[in-house]
Amino acid sequence: MSYHVYSGEAETREPLLTGGYLEPDHLDSDEGEIIFDRTSNLKHDAVGSTRRKLTYEEAVEEAGFGLFHYLLLVVCGWANASDAVEILCVSFLLPTARCDLQLNSSDMGLLTASIFLGMMVGGYMWGYLADQRGRRRVLVMSLTVNGLFGGLASIAPRFWLFLLLRFISGVGVGGSIPVIFSYFSEFMPRLRRGAMISALATFWMAGNILAAGLAWVVIPNTWAHFQSWRLFVVLCSVPSLTSALLFRLLMPESPRFLMETGQEKEAIRVFQMMYKLNTCGKGKAFRECSLCCRSKKKPELEDSRTLASRKEQLVNIVKKALLPVKQMFKEKLKTRSIALVIVFYCISFGYYGLWMWFPELFERVEDGGSPCANVSRPSPLHNQSCYPVKTAVYMEGFVIAASNLPGNIFTILMMDSTGGKALLCFSLFMSSLSVFLIYLVHTKSQSLILSCVFSGVSVIAWNALDVVGTELYPTQLRSSALGFFTGVGRVAAITGNIVFGKLVDTNCAVPVLLVSGLLLTGGLAALLLPQTRQTELT
Incomplete structure (x- = not known):
């Protein structure tokens, strides 16, 4: 026929x-x-x-798959790794910085929470701007804020100033994490999106390994007139600054965003560049076509003369900024949004609450026993408790970071065939079990093994969330939604670190068992999410 x-x-x-x-x-x-x-x-x-x-999906398929996408993976992956370095570096400097800054456990809880507070503030703000002004521009700005203020923290002479600079650095991190995944997914062909987003997520492991390796090499050494942990902080800011430069010089704006905002010519140029790189200039030119774009958005800001007062202007701005959140909890998006709030809160409380304290807990079991067995701490004024630095603490952190690799490989191989929802539920249930067993063990080697299991299993949940989160919401809400949910996660991370800081010296079992229970709750909530395997972006 x-x-x-x-x-x-x-x-x-x-x-x-x-x-x-x-x-x-x-x-x-x-x-x-x-x-x-x-x-x-x-x-x-x-x-x-x-x-x-051509529709968006057709144009992406027409542009092919090849060199451009692998270049994009490297650039976005390096940015993702830089966020991991900036977040996790605090956990590695705690054992020595607590002496130099004269910190108790509560102060350390505030320090680990400060970057998450910044991420909470920055997550939705940057995500909203990315949906309004473009992904690439926001990535350059947020990565620059992250690297600049993260580096300045290294010279802060007082704890309060160090805390403030880490907070501002966190504002930058809060913008780059959700926007990177929105930006990256909008270049991907539908059938390859799950595996490629999973591959992007593995760069978090690379950043984790880099932070642990730098800590292992730098912090135990003595540097003339400069405390080693401060040099470590400076080095941890370099990946963010180089990422901002790479985006500024090499990367185009998202073609999906350009089509949504009616910029057809610019979107066609991006697809032509993708096609040229993917064919290495050997194929025919990207064929002449037009795109199914939305009509250009009209300016939405009213003339200030029509507003009664500055107060009314402010109210209108706030209403406009909160409109994406209102849309996320309407009609068919309501159930998935509620489920994701629960999932993000539970996994963030559990992962960051426990992960940020791993180096400190392992220092407490240097002489054997379980992490919660040795709860007595010397006064922070006695520097001999921190120096000389015990290199085994950083070696163990490096091993735990490297244990993410099996989970990342598993995710890349299984994401497109199994789907993000199934992997998310499986990972959260297994993470809950591994944390519960950490509480039960009684030797250092057993604690290390179970911590590696937790690391390798929990990374599957994060990778699945990265894929599911980008596919559950339309383009005009995608970055705002991811920014909102990561903001919810930051609230959980702040809570988790404060709880650990308050209870780790007096009743260590409470936060550990709480983490196990929350991870189980997150796994049950994930059952409410729809299956999104190989779905088209809307």
Whole structure:
């Protein structure tokens, strides 16, 4: 059977990307991947050639898959790794910085919480700006804020100033984490999106290993007139600054964002560049086409003269900024949004609450026993408790960071076939069990083994969330939604670190068992999420 498209009296045949042809009766059908418009999808230029109007998914497929996507993976991956370095570096400097800054356990809880407080503030703000102004611009700005203020923290002479600078650095981290995944996913072909986002998520492990390796090499050494942990902080700011530079010099704006904002010419140029790199300049030129773009957005800001007062202007700005959150909890998005709030809170409290304290807990079991067995601490004024630095603490941190590798490989291989929801539930249930067993063990070696199991299993949940989160919301809400949920996660991380700081010296079992219970709760909530395996981005 043959299928045709009729245009006037002349008969032409327009092939689909997948082969085959369409009858006129099928032109308005919503079935399949391609939606045709009788009046506008076929355009004729001066020489009579036919130009097709491509949807976003069609244009991405037309641009191919290859060198551009691997370059994008490296650049976005390095940015993701830089966020991991900036967040986790605090946990590695605690054993020595607590003496130099004269900190008790409560102060250390505030320090680990400060960056998450900044991320909570920055997450939704940057995500909203990314949906309004563009992904690339926000990534450059947030990564610069992260690296600049993270580096300045190294010269802070007082604890309160160090705390403030870490907070501002966290504002930058809060913007780059959700926006990176929105940006990256919007270049990916549908059938490769799950595996590629999982591959991007593995760079978090690379950042974790880098932070642990730097701590292992730098902190135990003595540097003239400069405390070793301060040099470590400076080095940890370098990845963010270099990432900002790479985005500024090499990367284009997201074509999906450009299409949503009616910038058709700019989107076509991005697809042409992708095609050229993916074919290494050897294939035919990206064919002449037009795109199914939204009409250009009209300026939404009212003339200030029409507003009664500055107060009214402020109220309108706040309402506009909160509109994406209101839309997330409406109709069909409501159930998934509530479930994701629970999941993000539970996994963030558990992962960051426990992970940020691993180096401190392992220092407490240097002489054997379980992490919660040795709870007595010397006064922070006695520097001999911190020096010389015990290198085994950083070696163990490095081993735990490297234990993410099996989980990352498993996610890359299974994401597209199994789907993010199944992997998320499985990971949270296993993470809950591993944390509960950490509480039960009685030797240092057993604690290390179970900590590695927790690390390797919990990373599957994070990778699954990265994939599911980008596929559950439309383009105009995607970055705002991820920013909101990461903000919820930061509230949980702050709570977790404060709880550990308050109870680790008096009743260590309480926060450990609380982490286990919350991870179990998150796994049950994840069962409410829809399956999104290989779904099209809307």
